[in-house]
Structures are given as C-alpha cells and as structure tokens.
Amino acid sequence: MSITIQNISKSFGDTQALKNVSFNVKKNELFGLIGSDGAGKTTLFRILTTLLIADEGTATVAQYDVLANYKDIRNHVGYMPGKFSLYMDLTIQENLEFFATIFGTTVEANYDLIKDIYEQIAPFKNRKAGDLSGGMKQKLALSCALIHKPKVLFLDEPTTGVDAVSRQEFWQMLKKLQKKGITILVSTPYMDEAELCDRIALIDKGEILDIDTPMNITNKFNRKIYNVNAKETYKLITDLKNYPNSYSVFPFGEFIHYIDNNDNFNKEELITYLQEKGNENIEISQTKPTIEDVFMDLMQ
Amino acid sequence: MKRFKGFIKKEFYHIFRDKRSLFILFGMPIVQIMLFGFAITNEINNVNIAIFDKAKDEKSQEFIQNITASNYFDVKQLIYNQKDIEKSFKKGHIKAVLVFEPDFAKNLIKEDKANIQVITDATEPNTAITIVNYISTMLKKLQININKNTAIPYQIKPTTRLLYNPELKSVFMFVPGVMTVILMLVSAMMTSISITKEKELGTMEILLVSPLKPFQVILGKVFPYIFLSIINAIAILLLGYFVFGVPIVGSYILLALETILFILSALSLGVLISTISSTQQTAMMISLMGLLLPVIILSGFIFPIASMPLPMQVASKIVPATWFNIILKNIMLKGVGFKYFWKETLILLGMTVFFIALSIKKYKIRLE
Numbered sequence: 001m002s003i004t005i006q007n008i009s010k011s012f013g014d015t016q017a018l019k020n021v022s023f024n025v026k027k028n029e030l031f032g033l034i035g036s037d038g039a040g041k042t043t044l045f046r047i048l049t050t051l052l053i054a055d056e057g058t059a060t061v062a063q064y065d066v067l068a069n070y071k072d073i074r075n076h077v078g079y080m081p082g083k084f085s086l087y088m089d090l091t092i093q094e095n096l097e098f099f100a101t102i103f104g105t106t107v108e109a110n111y112d113l114i115k116d117i118y119e120q121i122a123p124f125k126n127r128k129a130g131d132l133s134g135g136m137k138q139k140l141a142l143s144c145a146l147i148h149k150p151k152v153l154f155l156d157e158p159t160t161g162v163d164a165v166s167r168q169e170f171w172q173m174l175k176k177l178q179k180k181g182i183t184i185l186v187s188t189p190y191m192d193e194a195e196l197c198d199r200i201a202l203i204d205k206g207e208i209l210d211i212d213t214p215m216n217i218t219n220k221f222n223r224k225i226y227n228v229n230a231k232e233t234y235k236l237i238t239d240l241k242n243y244p245n246s247y248s249v250f251p252f253g254e255f256i257h258y259i260d261n262n263d264n265f266n267k268e269e270l271i272t273y274l275q276e277k278g279n280e281n282i283e284i285s286q287t288k289p290t291i292e293d294v295f296m297d298l299m300q
Numbered sequence: 301m302k303r304f305k306g307f308i309k310k311e312f313y314h315i316f317r318d319k320r321s322l323f324i325l326f327g328m329p330i331v332q333i334m335l336f337g338f339a340i341t342n343e344i345n346n347v348n349i350a351i352f353d354k355a356k357d358e359k360s361q362e363f364i365q366n367i368t369a370s371n372y373f374d375v376k377q378l379i380y381n382q383k384d385i386e387k388s389f390k391k392g393h394i395k396a397v398l399v400f401e402p403d404f405a406k407n408l409i410k411e412d413k414a415n416i417q418v419i420t421d422a423t424e425p426n427t428a429i430t431i432v433n434y435i436s437t438m439l440k441k442l443q444i445n446i447n448k449n450t451a452i453p454y455q456i457k458p459t460t461r462l463l464y465n466p467e468l469k470s471v472f473m474f475v476p477g478v479m480t481v482i483l484m485l486v487s488a489m490m491t492s493i494s495i496t497k498e499k500e501l502g503t504m505e506i507l508l509v510s511p512l513k514p515f516q517v518i519l520g521k522v523f524p525y526i527f528l529s530i531i532n533a534i535a536i537l538l539l540g541y542f543v544f545g546v547p548i549v550g551s552y553i554l555l556a557l558e559t560i561l562f563i564l565s566a567l568s569l570g571v572l573i574s575t576i577s578s579t580q581q582t583a584m585m586i587s588l589m590g591l592l593l594p595v596i597i598l599s600g601f602i603f604p605i606a607s608m609p610l611p612m613q614v615a616s617k618i619v620p621a622t623w624f625n626i627i628l629k630n631i632m633l634k635g636v637g638f639k640y641f642w643k644e645t646l647i648l649l650g651m652t653v654f655f656i657a658l659s660i661k662k663y664k665i666r667l668e
Contacts, residue, residue: 046505049505050508051509052666053666074508074511081502081505082502085505085506086503087313087314094310098306098309102307102512104302144506
C-alpha cells in the first residue's frame with residue numbers, strides 16, 4: 001500500500017472538514033478523489049502531506065506515519081498545491097532549478113522523468129512564471145513536483161483553471177508517470193476526469209460516499225437514466241420535476257438526465273405529459289449512467 | 301550546504317527583481333539621511349524677522365547691524381507702529397519682531413539699562429525658543445562690548461565647551477538615528493514581508509513539504525538581509541562622513557560588531573512578526589506600527605528619553621534601538637571603549653537571543 005488512511009477526522013472550529021475517512025491507495029495506482037469545492041479534498045491532502053494534523057485517525061504515506069515520520073514523508077513525496085505555487089518572479093528554468101536544489105538533486109539527474117512535460121514549456125524557459133498561461137503554469141508546477149523523483153505524487157485540483165486541451169494532455173502525462181512507478185493521488189471537481197483514474201473515492205461534506213473503480217461505480221448504479229431533450233430546456237426541467245413519477249432531474253451537457261421512480265418506466269406516458277404541458281420537439285432515449293449521475297444520486 | 305546556497309540565490313533574485321524592495325533597500329537610506337541631514341534641523345538659519353525701532357539712535361542701529369551681519373537673521377521688514385506687529389505675524393512671513401524702546405541709547409548710558417522686546421511666533425515652539433536664545437546671546441555680546449572699558453566688580457564668567465559635537469550640529473544626532481531606523485526597516489520589515497509572501501503565494505506549503513529544515517528556510521530568508529543591511533550601514537556612515545562631516549571617532553571593528561548585533565536583533569523581530577501574520581500587508585503594518593514608530597519616537601533618536609513621562613521612559617527601555625543608539629553615539633561621537641557600554645551591549649544581546657528563541661519556538665513546521 002502506498003497510502004493508508006484510517007478513520008481520519010478533522011474539524012476547523014465548528015465545521016467538520018473530514019468525518020471518519022478511510023481508504024487505501026495501492027502502489028502504482030492512479031487514484032482520484034472526486035468531490036465539489038469544500039468537500040474536504042484539500043484538508044485530506046494537507047493531512048497526508050504532513051501540513052495538518054488530524055484530530056483522529058492514522059495515516060501512512062509510502063509506509064511512513066504522517067505524524068511520527070513526517071520528515072521522511074517530506075523527502076519522498078511530490079506535492080502540487082491547489083494554486084500553482086511557483087515563484088512568479090523567477091523564470092521557468094530558475095523555478096525548476098530551485099526545486100531541484102532544495103530536494104538535493106539536479107534537473108539533469110531526473111530529466112527523463114520530466115522530459116515529456118518539460119519539453120513543452122522549454123521554449124519559454126527564460127519567461128517568468130508569472131507571465132505563463134494556466135496550462136503552462138500547471139506543467140511547470142508538475143515538473144517542479146516531480147524533479148526529485150517522488151514515490152508518491154499528490155496533485156490537488158491540478159486541472160482547475162486550465163483549458164480543455166491542456167487538461168487532456170495533463171491526464172495523458174499522468175498515465176505516463178504512472179507507468180514509471182509513481183503512485184498518484186489526484187483530486188478534481190471534474191467528473192469526466194474521474195473515468196481516467198484506476199480507482200476513485202467520491203467525497204462530499206467530509207464523508208466518503210463510495211470507493212471503487214469508475215466502471216464498478218457506474219455499473220453498481222441500478223436505476224435507468226434517460227436523456228430528455230426539448231425545445232425549451234428550462235421549461236422542460238420544471239415540468240419534469242413536477243411529473244408525479246419523477247425521481248431526479250438534472251441538466252447534463254445538452255440533455256436533461258431523468259430518472260423515474262418506476263422500474264417499468266413508460267416512455268409514452270411521459271411524452272404525453274410533456275406535450276400536454278406545451279413542450280415541443282421532445283426526445284427521450286435511455287443512456288448509460290456516468291460518475292456524475294452516481295455522484296448526484298449519492299449526494300441526495 | 302548546496303540547498304542553502306540555492307535558496308539564497310533565489311532570495312537574491314526576489315530582491316533584485318522587485319523594484320519596490322530595491323527602492324526601500326537602497327533609495328530609502330539615501331533619501332532619509334538627506335532629509336534628516338538637510339531639512340529637519342534644530343538649527344536656525346536666515347530666519348525672517350521684522351524690526352520696530354522706536355529709538356533710531358546709534359546703539360539700536362549698532363545692534364541691528366550686528367543682527368543683520370549674522371547668518372541667523374534676515375531683516376525682512378521695518379515696522380513703524382504697534383498695530384503692524386500683529387499684522388505682519390498674521391501674514392506669516394516673519395518669525396520674530398524686535399522692538400526697541402524709545403531713547404534706547406540714552407537709557408542704556410544714563411540709566412544703565414535699556415529694554416528690547418522680543419516677540420516671537422510660538423506656533424513653532426522650538427524655533428521661537430531658539431530665536432530668543434540667539435538674540436539674548438547677541439545682546440550679551442553687545443553689552444560686553446559696551447562695558448569693555450569699565451571694570452565690573454564680582455563678575456562670574458562662564459567658559460563653555462561643547463563636547464563631542466562642538467558646533468551643535470543636529471546631523472550628529474541624526475546620522476546614528478537614521479542608521480537605527482534604516483537597519484530596523486530593512487532587517488525587520490523586509491524579512492517579515494518576504495517570509496509572509498511565501499505564505500501568501502502558497503510556496504511555503506511546498507517548502508514545508510520538502511527536506512528543507514525550518515531553520516534552513518529561516519536562515520536562507522534572513523541571510524541576504526544581513527548582507528544588505530551591512531551594506532546599508534556602510535553607505536549611511538560614508539554619507540554621514542563625506543556629506544555632513546559626522547566623524548567615527550571610536551573603533552571601526554567595535555562599531556561593525558555592534559551593528560551586526562543590532563541587525564540580528566532586528567532580523568529576529570522580523571521573523572517573529574512573520575510567524576504571527578499571514579499576509580504581507582499585516583506584516584508591513586505590524587512592522588511599521590510596532591517597530592518603526594517606537595524606533596523613531598522612543599529610541600531617543602529625536603526626543604530625549606529623559607524628558608519623557610515615566611511610562612514612556614519605561615517603554616523606551618524595551619526598544620532595542622534605544623540601546624543601539626546609546627552604543628552608536630558612544631562609539632561614533634565619543635570614541636570610548638567597550639567598557640563604557642558593555643551593559644547596553646549585554647542588554648541588546650539578551651534581547652536578540654530572546655527574540656531568536658521566541659521566533660524559533662513560534663515557527664510552524666505545519667500549516668496550523
């Protein structure tokens with residue numbers, strides 16, 4: 001096990017940030033912590049990176065206890081905090097060299113590990129970090145977190161504030177890093193990214209809702225989901241919510257995801273109902289549940 | 301060691317790439333020393349005065365000539381009636397009016413006494429008092445001149461000598477004072493800001509989750525400022541010597557060691573401030589209000605401590621700058637040896653050790 005977390009709880013004053021959280025991350029796993037803002041993701045990251053002390057529970061990272069062996073952990077993990085914590089007045093190269101020296105290594109020594117990432121920003125290596133785009137900052141921050149070849153990599157919302165293309169590239173890079181033997185714990189509020197992880201933990205209000213592979217999580221979901229579409233989306237949502245058999249309704253991309261209370265859902269009945277309410281161009285088709293559907297359902 | 305070097309290199313990048321901190325570091329000392337040296341002074345020069353000479357005789361003329369001949373006063377206006385005195389004060393361009401009584405010379409010679417009235421604008425009390433003193437001194441000289449030929453029985457003649465600052469130059473007081481202020485500002489404020497900056501930008505999180513030990517981070521942050529403060533101290537002393545003629549009578553080595561001790565105490569205060577503030581702004585406010593103000597007001601730099609009310613005198617004792625000021629004046633102006641200020645040095649050393657210990661104890665190895 002690369003990371004073990006047992007019954008961790010943490011409060012800040014009256015707000016309980018983490019409630020009895022337990023899970024393990026296997027060696028060489030790409031593990032996702034999925035949850036909205038304020039779910040407790042950052043607090044958990046900070047406990048694991050020895051920045052905070054849990055009120056209750058124990059945790060180990062790379063076999064080191066987060067309390068007793070915090071110094072060892074600090075030697076062996078890479079950490080990329082929520083905001084890209086770089087020195088904005090230092091250039092790309094200076095940032096990278098600085099982080100290499102404080103970890104007692106050199107850029108050259110571990111260059112193969114960051115090569116793929118660094119090559120993309122290398123043409124701008126004399127540009128100050130403050131002048132970089134979100135995607136480039138992200139790549140630089142990742143390079144800096146990797147430069148000492150950590151055993152475990154902690155990435156706290158690495159894709160927030162980064163464009164879609166960069167996000168995709170970023171996940172490809174993570175997959176490559178995983179192949180090089182690094183355990184990665186990544187947190188994200190984006191549900192679509194969850195499917196790219198080996199296993200995920202869904203977290204809300206400091207509690208773990210479910211832990212499994214993305215596939216198992218969606219397969220476990222035993223309700224049928226329908227894509228509904230009509231001319232006026234807003235009207236459609238209100239009408240669906242008022243439908244007597246409605247279980248849940250929420251917008252999902254260009255469609256409305258609708259779940260019915262009955263297992264033997266009658267499509268024609270719903271169409272008639274919606275037509276009576278004055279909706280036009282109604283389309284209804286069954287679809288596969290996504291992580292987001294499961295998450296929305298678990299949160300209810 | 302390599303880690304430490306890398307850290308210090310980074311700190312120098314920060315300092316030299318930030319125009320604001322560069323200005324505070326190198327512009328401020330020059331500006332301050334020039335300001336205090338030239339503009340803020342207790343001496344009076346070319347003060348505008350008016351004269352209401354009711355006598356218009358040889359003695360009053362002689363005295364007026366004496367006054368105009370000195371550099372201290374410029375006779376700007378002659379007044380011919382009582383009402384105009386008030387008027388010219390209200391206009392504000394004169395600071396004092398000299399009124400000679402009618403028959404000034406006659407009274408002086410026949411009755412052995414004559415009167416001059418000195419009216420001053422006391423909206424600036426220090427200037428007013430200085431003007432009165434200067435004029436009285438001139439009068440005394442005139443009197444001695446008149447009595448030159450007559451022997452006065454039972455005369456007490458004070459012979460005065462102004463030690464260590466014979467010309468009573470206020471810049472002698474300001475150079476050591478400004479040095480304390482600048483060193484406090486550079487060392488304490490700049491370090492506290494540079495440490496809290498890391499907290500604010502989140503880079504402190506990464507530094508904490510790294511093999512760097514807390515004392516390495518602190519030392520790395522502090523070291524560049526020790527270096528820059530020493531350069532500043534040298535610059536101030538050179539400016540003082542070459543521009544204002546402030547001498548360094550005592551030992552240079554002693555001066556250097558005492559200065560480094562004071563820099564260390566200021567730096568430890570800066571670290572202490574950074575442990576209790578989470579943003580650069582708070583750090584700056586605490587440094588300005590909590591350090592700079594006491595240094596200027598309580599350290600005896602501008603206002604003599606002996607004439608302060610008791611609570612403030614007590615407060616001045618806990619300001620490190622007070623002790624450094626005493627040490628500085630001892631070395632620079634009096635040129636005395638260590639045995640004359642070992643007590644002050646010991647107090648300063650004690651304070652430094654205390655602040656360093658406290659800031660190490662307060663320094664957080666985690667975020668909470």
